[in-house]
Amino acid sequence: MTIQIGQTIPDIEVAVVDGNAAVERLSTTRLFAERKVVMFAVPGAFTPTCSERHLPGYVKHFPDFQARGVDVYCMAVNDAFVMKAWAVSQHVPPGLKLLADGNGxxxxxxxxxxxxxxxxxxxxxxxxALYAEDGVVKLLNVESPGELRVSTAETMLTSIQH
Incomplete structure (x- = not known):
């Protein structure tokens, strides 16, 4: 069953890529605790839409999220080595974390x-893309197959304005 608004992000360990820092394994409970977070997911690193439009939008607007006190995480079912290479190729700034969910x-x-x-x-x-406060989902936007509309950085920035 799909997670719902008001539910807590499940406690799962993932590999975290953050800039040039060493990859570390952290629990989602730790990653989301006492933070406002937008987490967006892509079908795969280095795939066309993900590399040409989805991640670049978050890279471009990362300072806007930071200005609002919102952390940004990008998740994919890829291993940490692929996610690290993708972060380098996409010029992902330190602080915008890539979560390698290798086993899904x-x-x-x-x-x-x-x-x-x-x-x-x-x-x-x-x-x-979802928005969570202290690990509790406040907004969840799931794309229809083949689309990129409701999970973009621009949509999430507009949606989480308070």
Missing amino acids: SLTKALGLEMDGSAYGLGMRSRRF
């Missing part, structure tokens, strides 16, 4: 997995 554990716990086997991708995350 967090994706499955959120109920937001998709079967990309027809494209040779296996199990991946659906494209989505």
Whole structure:
């Protein structure tokens, strides 16, 4: 079942890539505790829409999120080595964290997995963005297949204005 507004992000350990710092394994409870966070997910690092439009929008608007006291995490069902290489290739600034959900554990716990086997991708995350405060989901925008509208940086900035 898909996570719902008002529910807490499941406690799952993920690999965290943050700039040039060493990759560390952290629990989502620790990552979301006492923070305002936008977490967006992509079907895969280095895939066309993810690399050309989705992540670049968050890189561009990262200072706008920071100005509002909102952390930004990008999650994908990829290993930490791929996520680190993607961060370098996309010029991801320190502080914008990439979460490597290599086995899809967090994706499955959120109920937001998709079967990309027809494209040779296996199990991946659906494209989505959520906003959470202290680990509690306040907003969840899940994209329809093949779309990039409701999970963009611009949409999330507009949606979380207080």
